[in-house]
Amino acid sequence: MNTVYLSLGANIGDRAQNIARAIGALAARGVRVTRQSSLYETEPVDMNSQDWFLNCVVKAETALTPEELMHALLEIERSLGRKRRVLHGPRTIDIDILLFGSSVVRTTDLEIPHPRMAGRRFVLVPFAEIAPGAQHPVLKKTIAALLSETADRSEVRPWHAA
Numbered sequence: 001m002n003t004v005y006l007s008l009g010a011n012i013g014d015r016a017q018n019i020a021r022a023i024g025a026l027a028a029r030g031v032r033v034t035r036q037s038s039l040y041e042t043e044p045v046d047m048n049s050q051d052w053f054l055n056c057v058v059k060a061e062t063a064l065t066p067e068e069l070m071h072a073l074l075e076i077e078r079s080l081g082r083k084r085r086v087l088h089g090p091r092t093i094d095i096d097i098l099l100f101g102s103s104v105v106r107t108t109d110l111e112i113p114h115p116r117m118a119g120r121r122f123v124l125v126p127f128a129e130i131a132p133g134a135q136h137p138v139l140k141k142t143i144a145a146l147l148s149e150t151a152d153r154s155e156v157r158p159w160h161a162a
């Protein structure tokens with residue numbers, strides 16, 4: 001079994017429902033969620049879309065390999081109706097692998113740890129809520145340290161359902 005951390009984000013449709021459905025779908029594909037952060041409303045970063053996101057981070061246990069996990073996540077995205085129309089465009093759901101135990105993976109279609117996580121408050125704020133002491137195996141720093149040092153100034157607010 002490996003402990004993994006995943007980022008979930010949605011910026012079209014019923015964003016909270018899209019995230020809840022994605023988390024629900026993980027178990028059926030061999031990914032057992034053990035912790036879930038709060039939902040945060042976040043300013044879009046590097047996007048061709050102005051719509052704000054809901055984002056969260058979950059901790060999970062899985063016996064899948066990194067490649068198998070990536071394919072499981074892509075299938076969940078597809079099953080929830082994600083259409084990749086434009087690069088960096090709006091998405092019903094995006095599920096990214098942040099950390100996979102202390103593994104470092106670099107292939108043409110998969111990079112772990114997620115290459116942009118240290119520069120994204122929409123990842124680091126929810127991540128630090130559930131696992132401030134988790135170690136980044138390449139930067140050799142905790143998530144709390146990465147959050148305190150990041151240059152990103154984009155807005156991340158706790159979200160409360162209307």
Ligand code: PH2
Binds near residue numbers: 010044
């Ligand atoms: N995902 C991106 C790029 N920009 N910005 C926010 N706020 N939330 C995201 O999930 C997000 C983003 C690429 O997947």
Ligand code: MG
Binds near residue numbers: 094096
């Ligand atoms: Mg992403």
Ligand code: MG
Binds near residue numbers: 094095096
């Ligand atoms: Mg993605």
